[in-house]
Amino acid sequence: RRRACNSLVLHFRAAYILRMRFPARMPLRLVSALAIVLALPLVPVTSHARAPAAAAQTGASAPSALPPLPDQANPWLYVNSDVPRDKEWTFGKLANGLRWAVRANGVPPGQVSIRIRMDVGSMFEKPEEAGFAHLIEHLVFRQSKYLGQAQAIPTWQRLGATFGTDTNAETSPTQTVFKIDLPDATPASLDESMKLLSGMMIAPNLSESDIRTEVPIVLAEKRERGGQLERIADAMREVVGAGQPLGDHATIGSVAVLEAAHQEGVRAFHQRWYRPENAAIIISGDADPRLMAALIGKWFGDWQGVGPHVPVPSFGAPAAPAGADPANPVGETRVVVAPGQQRAITIATLRPWHEKNDTIVYNQGQMIDQVALAIINRRLEARARAGASFLQAQVGQENESRSLDGTFTAITPIDGDWRAALKAVRAVIADALDTPPSKEEIAREAAEINVVYVSQVEQRRLLPGARVADDLVGALDIHETVTSPEGMLEVYQKSLPLFTPEAVLEHTRKLFAGAVTRAIYVTPDAAEADAGALAAALRGKVAPDAHARPGSHAISFADLPPIGPAAPAPVSHPSGLLGIEELRFANGVSVQLWPAHDEPGRVGVRVRFGAGYRAFQPADAAYATLGTMALVGMGEGPLGQEELDSISTGRKMGFDFSIDDGNFQLSAETRAEDLADQLYLFAEKFAQPRWDAGPLARARAAALQQYDSLASSPQGVLNRDLKALQRGGDWRFGVPSKAALAAVDVAGFKARWAPVLAQGPIEVQIFGDFDRDKAVAALQRSFGALAPRGDLPAATPTQVGTARPTPTPIVLRHTGDANQAAAAVSWSTGGGLAGIRESRQLEVLSQVFSNRLLDAMREKEGASYAPQVSSDWPLDLANGGTMTALAQLQPDKVPDFFTTVDAIAADLAARPISADDLARVIEPLRQQIARATSGTAFFMGQVAGGTRDASRYAALRSLLADYTDVTPERLQQLAGQYLLPGRAWRLEVLPEGAKTR
Numbered sequence: 001r002r003r004a005c006n007s008l009v010l011h012f013r014a015a016y017i018l019r020m021r022f023p024a025r026m027p028l029r030l031v032s033a034l035a036i037v038l039a040l041p042l043v044p045v046t047s048h049a050r051a052p053a054a055a056a057q058t059g060a061s062a063p064s065a066l067p068p069l070p071d072q073a074n075p076w077l078y079v080n081s082d083v084p085r086d087k088e089w090t091f092g093k094l095a096n097g098l099r100w101a102v103r104a105n106g107v108p109p110g111q112v113s114i115r116i117r118m119d120v121g122s123m124f125e126k127p128e129e130a131g132f133a134h135l136i137e138h139l140v141f142r143q144s145k146y147l148g149q150a151q152a153i154p155t156w157q158r159l160g161a162t163f164g165t166d167t168n169a170e171t172s173p174t175q176t177v178f179k180i181d182l183p184d185a186t187p188a189s190l191d192e193s194m195k196l197l198s199g200m201m202i203a204p205n206l207s208e209s210d211i212r213t214e215v216p217i218v219l220a221e222k223r224e225r226g227g228q229l230e231r232i233a234d235a236m237r238e239v240v241g242a243g244q245p246l247g248d249h250a251t252i253g254s255v256a257v258l259e260a261a262h263q264e265g266v267r268a269f270h271q272r273w274y275r276p277e278n279a280a281i282i283i284s285g286d287a288d289p290r291l292m293a294a295l296i297g298k299w300f301g302d303w304q305g306v307g308p309h310v311p312v313p314s315f316g317a318p319a320a321p322a323g324a325d326p327a328n329p330v331g332e333t334r335v336v337v338a339p340g341q342q343r344a345i346t347i348a349t350l351r352p353w354h355e356k357n358d359t360i361v362y363n364q365g366q367m368i369d370q371v372a373l374a375i376i377n378r379r380l381e382a383r384a385r386a387g388a389s390f391l392q393a394q395v396g397q398e399n400e401s402r403s404l405d406g407t408f409t410a411i412t413p414i415d416g417d418w419r420a421a422l423k424a425v426r427a428v429i430a431d432a433l434d435t436p437p438s439k440e441e442i443a444r445e446a447a448e449i450n451v452v453y454v455s456q457v458e459q460r461r462l463l464p465g466a467r468v469a470d471d472l473v474g475a476l477d478i479h480e481t482v483t484s485p486e487g488m489l490e491v492y493q494k495s496l497p498l499f500t501p502e503a504v505l506e507h508t509r510k511l512f513a514g515a516v517t518r519a520i521y522v523t524p525d526a527a528e529a530d531a532g533a534l535a536a537a538l539r540g541k542v543a544p545d546a547h548a549r550p551g552s553h554a555i556s557f558a559d560l561p562p563i564g565p566a567a568p569a570p571v572s573h574p575s576g577l578l579g580i581e582e583l584r585f586a587n588g589v590s591v592q593l594w595p596a597h598d599e600p601g602r603v604g605v606r607v608r609f610g611a612g613y614r615a616f617q618p619a620d621a622a623y624a625t626l627g628t629m630a631l632v633g634m635g636e637g638p639l640g641q642e643e644l645d646s647i648s649t650g651r652k653m654g655f656d657f658s659i660d661d662g663n664f665q666l667s668a669e670t671r672a673e674d675l676a677d678q679l680y681l682f683a684e685k686f687a688q689p690r691w692d693a694g695p696l697a698r699a700r701a702a703a704l705q706q707y708d709s710l711a712s713s714p715q716g717v718l719n720r721d722l723k724a725l726q727r728g729g730d731w732r733f734g735v736p737s738k739a740a741l742a743a744v745d746v747a748g749f750k751a752r753w754a755p756v757l758a759q760g761p762i763e764v765q766i767f768g769d770f771d772r773d774k775a776v777a778a779l780q781r782s783f784g785a786l787a788p789r790g791d792l793p794a795a796t797p798t799q800v801g802t803a804r805p806t807p808t809p810i811v812l813r814h815t816g817d818a819n820q821a822a823a824a825v826s827w828s829t830g831g832g833l834a835g836i837r838e839s840r841q842l843e844v845l846s847q848v849f850s851n852r853l854l855d856a857m858r859e860k861e862g863a864s865y866a867p868q869v870s871s872d873w874p875l876d877l878a879n880g881g882t883m884t885a886l887a888q889l890q891p892d893k894v895p896d897f898f899t900t901v902d903a904i905a906a907d908l909a910a911r912p913i914s915a916d917d918l919a920r921v922i923e924p925l926r927q928q929i930a931r932a933t934s935g936t937a938f939f940m941g942q943v944a945g946g947t948r949d950a951s952r953y954a955a956l957r958s959l960l961a962d963y964t965d966v967t968p969e970r971l972q973q974l975a976g977q978y979l980l981p982g983r984a985w986r987l988e989v990l991p992e993g994a995k996t997r
Contacts (some may be wrong), residue, residue, distance in 0.1 A: 019498060041461045066290035069102075077101070077481055080357040084487030089472070090289050094301055097277030102292035103284040105465035108931035112185040112285030112292075113466040116197060117473050120273035121174040121279075122253070123245040123401065124313060131253015132269045134171040135211075135218055135261065138591070140178070140889050141169070142210045145199030149210075150859050155196065157920040160184050160927035163854075164866075165510045171251055173401040175477050181466050183927030185287055185315050190201050191295055198299035201279065206270060208263045215258050216862025222252045224865045224888040227713050227816040228338045232522055235336045239520050240348045242332045244316035246403040275305035282472050284465040303876075315403040317352035320516040325539070331516040333534040334748045337526040339711035340815055342705040345411040345422055347538070347616065349514040351507045358480040364495045365507070369397055371499055372508040373407075374445040375437050379428050379548035385641055385694060386547075389414055390421040391701055392584070395429070398984065399478060407511045413700065414527050414701055416968060422537055427545035434544045436501035441550060446499055447650030448466035453492055455652055455671060456485040458601025462935075563687045567784025575946060577953045578939065588789035591779060594767040596936045603675055603768035604937050607666040607783075608944055610760045611796045612659050612876065613732040616752065621731040623741040623752040624659060626699050631753060632657050633695035636681070637688040641695060644681075653678050661800075662876020663945070664756065672770040675776035679764075683782035683989055686757050691750040700744055714822035714888055714989040717814045725810065725987065726826055726882050728801025760792040763947050767936040795855060800880040802828045809986035811996050821891040821988040825901045827978050829881035831874045836955045839873030839881065840962035842978070844870040845971045847921040848913055852904045853885060863893045876945075883978060891994050898986060905984075908975035912968030925963050 041730050075091035076099055090905040091101045122133050141152040156167045159182060178200070182193055222230075234250060241247030281300065283292040320329035356362055373395050380393040391412040399405050409429070413421035463485075475482045483491070570583040575592070583591035616624045632655050633641050644655070655669030666685065670678040710716035724734025731737075764783055766775055803826065809910040814820070829842060857864040867887035874880045885901045932938045939956070946952035990996065 018818060032208070050283060057725060060624075066288065066294050069290060069293055077475075079932065080359075081481050082359050082361065083481045084483045086482050086484040088486065089482070090293070092293060092296075094276065094297060096301065096303055096305075096767040097275075097279065097305065098279045098296075098300055100281045100283075100293065100296045102282075102289040102296075103465070103468065103715070104287065104289050105284045105463070105468060106464060107464045108183075108185045108286075110286050110927075111465060111931060112182045112190060112283060112287050113464075113469045114180040114182065114193065114197065115282040115469045115473050116178040116201060116301065117280045117282065117476055118176045118178075118201070118274060119174075119278040119312070120176055121172050121401075122249045122251040123403075124273060125253075125269070126258065127248060129265065129269050130249070130257040131218070132257075132261070132266060133176055133273075134251055134253060135214065135941045136204070136206070136266065136270055136274075137169045137171045137176050137178075138214045138218055139206055139210055139266070140200040140204040142214050143205035143207070144196075145203035146196050147199060150855075152196070152200070154916075154920055156180065156182075156193075157924055158432045158916075159189050159193070160923045162924040162928065166924070169478050172477070173246060173249060173251060177473055179466075179470075182285070183924075183931060185285060185876050187291060187861075189286075190287060190291065191298075193211070194295040194299045198303070201274060201302050202300075204270065206263055206267050207417070211261055211263060211266060213862065214278075215261060217858055217865060218258060220858070220862060220889075221841065221865040222255070223819055223890065224715075224816075225252075227820055228341055229713070232336055232341070235334055235667075236346065236520055239332050239334050240350070240400070240406065241318075241403060242518065243319060244403050245313065246315065270783060271306050272310050274980060275309065276300065276303045277305065277309060279303075280473075280476055282469045284469040284472075286465070300546040303961050312843075315353075315401070318350035318404045318516050318518075323836060324516070327512070328539055329516045330518075330535050330538045332518045333531045333538070334520045335529045335531055335534060336520060336522045338522050338712075339523070339524050340708040341524055342709055343413045343416070343418060343524070345409075345413065345418060345519065347409040347410075347411075347517065347519045349407040349512055351406070351514045351518050352397055353402055353405045355479060360491055363491060364498055367492065368497050368498060368503050368507045369511055370506045371396060371442060371445050372432070372437075372511060374448070375441050376429060376432050376508070377502070378441075378445070378550070379432070380425060380599045382550065382642070383428060383545075383548045385426065385698070387694065387697075388421075388814075389417060389424050391698065391705065393425045393428075395888065403476065407514070412705070414705075416523070416525060418523070418529060419537055423540075423542055424545070424622075428548045429512060430542050431544035431546050431548070433505075433512060435546070438549075439501060442501065442504060444649050446496060450492070451650055451652050453571055454602050458671070459599075459781045460485045462599060462602065465529070468956040501569075510970075519893075525935045543914050555639075555643055557647065557680060560639075560680070560684075560787065563680065563683050563782055564785035564787070564947050567780045570784065575943070575953055577943065580939075580943065580946075581772075583779070584947070585779075585784040587786055587790075588783065589762045589764065589779075589783045589786065591764045591766070592940065592943065592947060593772060593775060594936055595770055595772050595775075596767060599768045599936060601671055601769055603670050603672055603766065603770045604940065605666075605668050605670060605675070605682065606679055606760060606765040606940065606944065608663050608765070609686075609762040610664045610756050611792055612661050612663045614662060614797050614800075614877075615756050616732055618730050618732055620752055621734075622736040622744050623749060624732055625736055626696065626703060626741065626744050626749070627753060628657060628659055629694045629699035629702065630749070632685075632720070633699070634692045635690040635695075636684045637690070637757065638784065639681075639684075640690065640692060651677070655681060660876065661874040661880065672774075675766070675770055675775060676781070679778050679782040682764075683786060686762070686786055688837075689754065689757050691746055691754075696744070696746055696749055700741060703741045704738060707735070707741065710735060711813075711815050713816045714814050714820050717812050717989045718822055718886070721812060722884075722987070723822065726803050726884070726985070727880060728803055730801050733800075759790050761789055761948060762786075763945065765940050766945065768939045798878045800877055802879060803985040805983055806986050809988045812987065812989045813992045814989055815992055818991045818994065819890050820991060821894050821994070822886070822888045823894045823897045824884055824886045824987045825898065825905075826882045826884040826985045826987070827980075827983050828879075828985070829871070829873060829883055829978055831879045831881045833875050833949065833951055833955060835873070836875065837958060838974070839871070839875075840875065841966045842871045842881075842883060844921055844925065844963060844966050845908070845974050847925070848917055848971065849883075849885065849904060849908065851917070852922060853887070853901065856900050856904070857887055857889075857897065860894070861893075863887075863896060864889050867897075891990055893989050894990070902981060902984075905975065905979040905981075907978055909972065912972045915968070916969075918968055922966075924963050926960075929960055929963060 069090045070092045078085055089101050089103045093099050120133055125132055143149050153163045160415050161167050238247045281296050321331050363860055376395050384392050391414050393411045399406050411421050411425050519534055521529055567585050570585045572583050575582050579594055581593045651674045652671045653674055656666050656667045666682050668678055710720040721737040722730045727733050846869045853867045857867045864887040869885045871883045872881055886899050942956045943952045950997045
């Protein structure tokens with residue numbers, strides 16, 4: 001539904017949105033994701049820098065006898081467009097009408113990304129077909145011409161593709177897209193994959209038995225993604241799309257229609273829309289484009305539609321109700337009462353969507369729109385920081401599902417006085433509609449975006465094949481083109497003279513004018529508002545508020561005081577691994593440096609320090625939680641939030657902060673010319689931290705608003721409580737209580753955080769495209785200039801609590817829908833770097849377990865959409881690891897889950913797994929490990945802490961063997977050691993009022 005990321009305008013938007021900021025955010029800890037594993041290699045980082053033209057020389061290249069690619073004088077994507085063509089794509093069209101595009105891309109090495117886009121989505125359905133587009137997306141994986149029952153997932157696993165990431169599909173109102181990222185692609189595996197995909201698209205089984213098997217899985221997906229959030233999303237769609245197919249076509253469909261679906265109707269829908277002229281095949285990857293094109297012709301060239309071609313249905317246009325005021329045409333409004341959810345207002349100013357020629361002039365107009373919106377957003381953020389009646393607010397423009405062109409205003413009121421929040425935001429917008437912005441405001445937003453475009457040009461060789469394939473699919477969905485990073489930068493920079501105050505004012509006025517304005521207010525309190533009150537508030541006049549216009553925050557790094565006397569040259573020695581060098585300063589700061597010039601324009605900086613969650617007492621958990629949201633925003637030295645934004649204008653800089661089990665981390669992606677100042681920003685946080693009350697008050701308000709929503713679904717309860725309960729009720733690892741969050745004040749915050757910043761060793765990592773000597777000099781002036789750090793307090797713990805086994809499950813309650821529940825079984829394992837080989841083997845075991853649980857609970861029973869098993873082994877603690885099986889289900893299926901998990905665990909302990917079971921896990925792991933070699937960031941993540949513990953380097957050397965040399969007998973031994981019924985801890989999350997067993 002959004003513009004493709006290398007569509008000119010969306011890139012323009014992304015440039016502003018992705019620009020590193022200093023945001024406040026509340027972390028929701030997702031249940032043990034354990035992604036540590038799937039990216040760990042030990043080979044030099046060189047393959048990703050291979051130019052795309054060289055990709056044809058790899059193992060997936062084709063014989064020279066392949067036919068040449070078609071002439072590209074007038075590619076179908078660029079008809080009626082003068083946007084600079086991305087010449088790395090080759091476009092073609094088969095005689096049957098199928099369109100295709102292919103491209104050589106060596107990132108990551110060996111991978112080929114295949115996308116099949118079908119021009120059919122939920123808005124193509126008749127009422128009696130509600131949900132068929134999405135159901136068919138599922139069914140084609142169930143059984144087809146070349147794939148037996150439920151064989152799609154294991155077949156691609158054997159080819160090294162991971163289910164859910166490398167093999168996936170998605171349905172929207174306007175399209176269905178099938179995605180395969182094939183690792184280690186060879187001509188044979190590419191040929192096999194295209195064969196399988198052709199059978200899925202052209203000849204899926206769609207039998208009565210397949211429908212009866214798959215519908216429960218679709219309904220499980222609906223249930224797990226449902227509840228209040230689904231109802232809010234449905235209400236938003238119904239209000240914004242009122243009177244159009246968008247308003248009454250939910251992608252997931254109707255329960256009644258799905259339960260009544262039969263093969264005749266499903267096959268008729270497939271026959272109507274799955275036709276070659278509605279298909280586009282996009283392939284990008286490490287293979288010869290001639291081979292890609294030849295395989296498309298081989299497997300899809302004979303595809304013929306059945307029956308007459310059916311045109312795309314009309315999607316209509318938004319319209320004001322009869323009698324609406326032409327100057328302020330307020331239409332549908334709705335108040336959604338959602339207990340536990342935070343308040344939110346969305347205002348949609350809507351215009352008809354129409355086909356257009358994707359020209360440079362069209363994109364230039366859209367660029368001015370985005371500058372106008374960026375200026376308003378900065379003003380709204382300034383008002384929120386200054387203590388306005390809203391927590392946050394933002395405006396944006398979207399072309400939604402080829403149905404409408406809308407300007408959307410999103411507001412989060414601080415409390416129930418939603419009228420004050422709405423009025424305050426409208427007043428800021430009214431000022432932007434009344435008076436042109438200053439040239440300085442425009443120049444600031446233009447500089448912010450320019451640095452991103454320049455970086456994209458510098459890093460163009462690093463663009464993954466999957467990313468560029470997805471971008472092209474997105475462009476097709478919105479009927480636009482794509483261009484190269486150079487093309488985007490060229491068009492953007494030539495457009496800069498158009499960004500005048502008068503032009504921005506004109507475009508601002510057009511953005512907030514439309515055929516109709518609609519709105520929705522989500523509130524936990526039914527007494528706060530009704531639809532009439534919301535409409536009246538929108539019709540009310542507001543006076544422009546110029547207070548949000550920026551003042552003078554002109555400041556440069558040259559104005560800032562030095563951190564301290566520059567340090568002498570540090571002691572240097574090689575790490576012994578790859579090109580990583582270690583430096584040591586006398587003040588206790590150590591550094592890992594890795595210049596890698598095959599990553600042009602990209603420099604990563606990470607600063608690891610302190611003891612992480614161990615630095616806090618469990619009773620102080622709220623200070624840790626709010627620290628992730630407020631510590632950076634509080635600023636440093638003379639730099640508050642506004643100054644931090646200002647000083648980084650036109651620079652590629654960041655300031656992310658995170659807490660782990662055993663350390664804190666600051667991180668940023670920058671570039672060589674900004675590296676010295678990025679290091680200054682990070683070091684100054686230690687030298688002169690600020691303790692401003694405003695950012696803390698805002699973070700506290702955000703945390704309190706979000707807290708109640710965590711109780712409204714099983715997943716929210718798990719996010720809130722699971723990790724803490726697994727660690728013996730230690731709320732440093734969960735979300736602390738509302739009372740604890742509310743009690744945090746600035747004095748207490750400073751008392752807890754000032755010692756964290758003042759003591760303990762610091763390890764700095766710098767990796768990427770930078771000059772080694774300049775980086776060392778910058779370190780001498782920044783981290784080397786800090787006061788001596790000393791050691792961590794002697795009493796810092798190295799262990800955490802663990803959950804005791806439970807003979808009966810612990811029961812938690814949620815306030816959401818009565819048909820939603822969740823269940824978890826967890827076994828304590830271990831922790832520490834000394835056991836890293838065992839931790840990796842446990843990850844293999846968890847994936848074997850996960851495959852079996854998926855097969856039992858989803859494929860066979862349809863009881864859960866995405867059951868999973870994950871393993872967590874903290875390297876910075878001596879214990880605290882877990883293996884956890886988890887599923888969302890209906891309440892009456894919770895006992896079945898426990899029975900199934902127990903049976904699988906017992907079987908894994910009783911006998912070795914089969915060679916095929918092992919291969920379905922090992923091969924995807926092997927490929928993910930190989931693909932991780934495409935960047936230095938992975939390696940640096942693995943050796944973080946190596947300046948204090950050299951065994952981190954040794955652990956990396958055994959990585960591949962630890963994951964791939966494990967035997968069935970070893971996995972059986974681990975299952976027998978850990979997955980015992982008497983060691984299991986069980987949890988169920990049930991709706992309020994539901995009976996326990």
